[in-house]
Amino acid sequence: MNVSHGVENEYLRRHPVDAAEQLETIPDPELEPVVGSLDPRALGIAMEYLSPPKAIEVFEVLPREAQLEILERAAPRLAVTLLAQLDDSRREQLLEGLRSVSREDLRRLMAFRENSAGRLMDRSYLAVQAELTVGQALKRLQQSPLRGARSVFVVSTERRLEGRVDIQDLALASGEESLADHVQRVDEAVTTETDREELVELLERSRLDSVPVVDLEGHLVGVVRYRSLFHAIEDVATADLQKMVGVSPEERALSLPGFAIKRRLPWLHINLLTAFLAASVVGLFEGLIAQFTALAVLLPVVAGQSGNAGAQALAVTMRGLALREIGIRQWRLVLGKEVMVGLFNGVALAITCGIAVYLWSASFGLALVIAVAMVMSMLAAGISGSLVPIVLTRLGQDPATASSIILTTVTDVAGFFSFLGTATILAFML
């Protein structure tokens, strides 16, 4: 393969996403000769599709002029991400090299909280004043470099947001009409401080393609478009993955270890407490285990099966709640389904597992004990897997938070108790 690794200007311009994927696979030491020869403008577009660590690597090996051009021209979100990774003096040096308009723009953007509407908004939008005629407004639009908008915002002389006009309405009106006749109310506006989660919810509830952003004094400062929320929607939707095992939704794969340690440790301590609870169940049967050590060997099998089956029920129910496909009032239906599934799969696994244990131990009693315990604990898994997120929601909690930790406690206790309890009753057969 030649030094370009297949990434050349023409390719970069036509297929920025594919080029980004290609760049992603180039080892860091080989990056410099590849990206050094590329057009910074085209590179800046492809860099939006790189993972942040790779984007930084690429940025770092570029000559200063190329760096400045990327900061100046690329999407502000990329520029802010890149600048955030530099140390203060490097950042200042680069900012000083920019045109003052861009510099001030980026500084203002960096001042907003991460994940706030201020950071996510697009600062280019169309705005006109209501006193104009349709013809005058169209003339203003003609002078703007923006294309492809579907509405124009209407602002007062102090840039206070007053409404919006559909461009389609402008196109259909005659030039002498007053713009004011076509102004529609803006029902939904957010401030620069509005959280990403709230924005996602707002766009979901409303049927808007974009939401205007005003500052704390009500002046229009930007617009959040649907497509810039794509990442935010995915991000919010996948947060449950982390919350269910006691990881803060803010933690990222490359967060600092200190942040991860501090946030995860409390939940691990709670998990420790629940693990001792499960252990105390085993403790109740210590005498029995001393007599039949094979029980200790098979103990994790029942609890493990129950744990996984419970996690299945939990995942489906939690996702159903998150996507609003079920509400908590449907708890009977969900529970009924999971009881059926637990019972059926419990019987199926009891048969497989019973046969396997019989072949291993040649003890019919032990095989029977594990089979009975399997059915009982799988049932308990289905019941708790479906009820944990529903009960959490009913209590006003997030159905994801710590759900996996609560579930494991239930399935462990159920698994241990059903297995050792059945063994106690059927001890004469062991």
Next chain:
Amino acid sequence: MNVSHGVENEYLRRHPVDAAEQLETIPDPELEPVVGSLDPRALGIAMEYLSPPKAIEVFEVLPREAQLEILERAAPRLAVTLLAQLDDSRREQLLEGLRSVSREDLRRLMAFRENSAGRLMDRSYLAVQAELTVGQALKRLQQSPLRGARSVFVVSTERRLEGRVDIQDLALASGEESLADHVQRVDEAVTTETDREELVELLERSRLDSVPVVDLEGHLVGVVRYRSLFHAIEDVATADLQKMVGVSPEERALSLPGFAIKRRLPWLHINLLTAFLAASVVGLFEGLIAQFTALAVLLPVVAGQSGNAGAQALAVTMRGLALREIGIRQWRLVLGKEVMVGLFNGVALAITCGIAVYLWSASFGLALVIAVAMVMSMLAAGISGSLVPIVLTRLGQDPATASSIILTTVTDVAGFFSFLGTATILAFML
């Protein structure tokens, strides 16, 4: 509370989303008097925000005329969902009551695969022919009831898709200009058969707000708008929750038990195999356990902690990969972080746990054994939690599929082995 449960026409019209939330909380037997008096048109809008089971309940208690009005006027997606739940004869009866245009529309829609572009598309869009002048095109737009679009599609006389024109460009052009001068190429179009996943990916890669949909012969038949993909984006993003524990991403909270049983059982059998593997590790130490039964009691504590810590590392890494915040080439960074976290949290938990065990057993040896095992198994958890999804990706697999099952095997084996192994070495202290 009066019989309306606070849901009245005015409220329904102004706040459909809130009204839907209100409706969701009304028990099914009390629905009829509440919804019977509502304006079907406003109700149809609110019903889009109901969970499907509740939407069906509401629909079922309405008089036939109201049902027909909802099918006729509400979003086609709602109509298709409602019709899909009825038995064949009821569905036919209702369809027969509709105007023939609506009936054919709905039939055509139902013929598309679920989750295909055909089902998700909007059948109302603006289209004109290229031979027109700008003025003529504007006249056509004026006759259309659609408002708020940002572009018009250009089609041939056979309705083949030829391009699109920004409405903003139309607004700015003079009426005599030829429309053909303003036509832009459409780079991205999908067919009615295109999958939802592919659509989501396409909208993510491109910077479009909507994608035109063509049939297999290239005729324009609809448009998929960003906002109708909102649910699809969330749905695709949350599929990992299920895949990681061996549940098919197609399963829903209210899927038929038979579907759930058939799809979950194979993974539960694989999990059973891995549970036996973990049990065989315990089997190696059967003699030791017979001597010190306290080991059997504490066994689940170490494995449980390691399992939860591993699930934390797994969740963060998997989410990072899914959101493309990391690529597999960053494996060293991710692994390094998780090793640090595992080591630190392992030491912290070893101290807590060691003290607790000493207080319970008054055995310094046992406390030391569990403390050492805790550090080792927490390290193993961090390593496997971060590497499992990365290795799966490297092997060309989905990083989520069965990741939790693989991880649990590793953390169980590591937990049992480190605990019982350390106990063997330090047996003289027990």
